[in-house]
Amino acid sequence: MMRSLFSGVSGLKGHQTRMDVIGNNIANVNATGFKSSRVTFADTLSQTQTGASAPGDTVGGTNPKQIGLGTGVASIDLLFTDASVQSTGKNTDVALSGNGLFVVKSGSDTFYTRDGAFEFDADGNYVLPGSGHYVQGWMATDGTLNTTGAVENIVVKAGKSMAAKASSTVTYENNLNSAALTITAVSGGTKQVLSSSANKITLAAPLASLQVTAGTLPNNDTSSTYTISSISGGTTAGTTVTASTDNPVVIKLSLDGSTYTLVATGGTYTTTDVTVGTTTTQYASGGKVSSATTGSTANPVTLTMSDGTSQTLASGSYTVGASIPVTTTANVYDTLGNAHTVLVYFTKTDVSSANGNTWTVSLTPDTSSDATTAIIEEDDGSVTVLNMEPISTRFTTSGKYDSAHNESSKAILTLSNGSQQTQNIALDLTALTQYSGNNTVKGSADGNAAGTLKSVSIDTSGIITGVYTNGVRQSEAQIAIAQFTNASGLTKTGSSLYQESNNSGTANIKTAADLGVTITPSALEMSNVDIANEFSDMIITQRGFQSNSKIITVGDEMLETLINMKR
Known part of the structure; x- marks a missing residue:
């Protein structure tokens, strides 16, 4: 008789535990990144009255006779399923989807969380503001990230300055028009005297x-x-x-x-x-007389083109046997961050169906070997001197850059007044093509002026990018993600934080892309608590609790009847 009472009591305790878990789930329905839990029951030991017997020659086998002794909580499982993502518009918020957690630290203790409501503190530390835990990741060096090393605190200070970086390369890309007409005759205009070390x-x-x-x-x-x-x-x-x-x-x-x-x-x-x-x-x-003729308003130049047409121009310099120069500009920076606008001219100078066309790259419209110098008159009244020998660039008959017949090694600009020192800048022409159509060639230089950090943004790979007042966008850091073989085995420590346990496995810390998880910037992961499911479980739990209480009530009445038999 007493066994049923103990079974009922075990049922009451088990359903009370389940109700506690449901209550905690519902209480955290709006907790950022909260993962709900569930309770599973299993029967406890059974009392065996008669064991099982094997079949014989004259009689079949019999099953065991066992009386269960109640139920118990088999497990409280942490459900690490993804929740919905809610857009917040705050640029430091991040939401995580997939099997992963953010890594945060407090002192020497490492914790893990799905709560991505991060922000920068007064010292530029990227933190979980509710607890002050430091978000972990990899810091960039001059915009270059190395995610193979150990993680560290992410620190991006407001107003961070970027040093000026001198330009070392001007890269040219896109197309030069292979159908550009050449000049067969020039009239009018004036010629110039070129100066060089020899003249x-x-x-x-x-x-x-x-x-x-x-x-x-x-x-x-x-x-x-x-x-x-x-x-x-x-x-x-x-x-x-x-x-x-x-x-x-x-x-x-x-x-x-x-x-x-x-x-x-x-x-x-x-x-x-x-x-x-x-x-x-x-x-x-x-000096030496230039091979190019220059037009002016007072003395324009008239060009006769290879297709028989002519045109009169009041500016620019032109050479018989060459095309009208294609003018490109690129801003290059000296060591102090001063910008210098460099004009480079591309002129088709050799047309050969057998070997492909050759273009001359020079600092002036004059393509002769004596035209090595150009002058930049700066806004402050100073003058910057540029020196570069004209170089030949050949394209194959299929319009590709012909690396075997190019003089890229000579493509060096010398800024003789840049930050009071000589500065060499290489011209990279390898990305150029030459097809019939438009001239779309453009040049872009590396380097930058000094700047100050004005804003940050985070992309889907967790890279924090800084935007500076000089227009440069530069990687500042990348958020680290931890992955566990059994995330449900993590130990909750409060404040939406978890720590490793004996059954969670060790953390595999990599980038989001490496682990196949997704980061959504300017958003937060909501709680994965399903209210409808929790309410249904609440009703079921209530009925289970009531049923188990009836076991105790009926058992008590039966005991009372047994006691009253003596009367």
């Missing part, structure tokens, strides 16, 4: 000793009087100024409204000889 321009008195290694003057001008409109650069000491490659002397001459810039990269000069406003300077000797 220096010498000015007459009062600057007779001044040899200028860069600059342009009208061709055949041996008698015009130029006015010195400005002098800058160089190193001044008393009444002398010394020019150098790093700090050239820049002299601007004017004549009839036109301005000519000459740059001396060597020599020492008396400032009394280069007084602004002097009107006795004459072009005397030196």
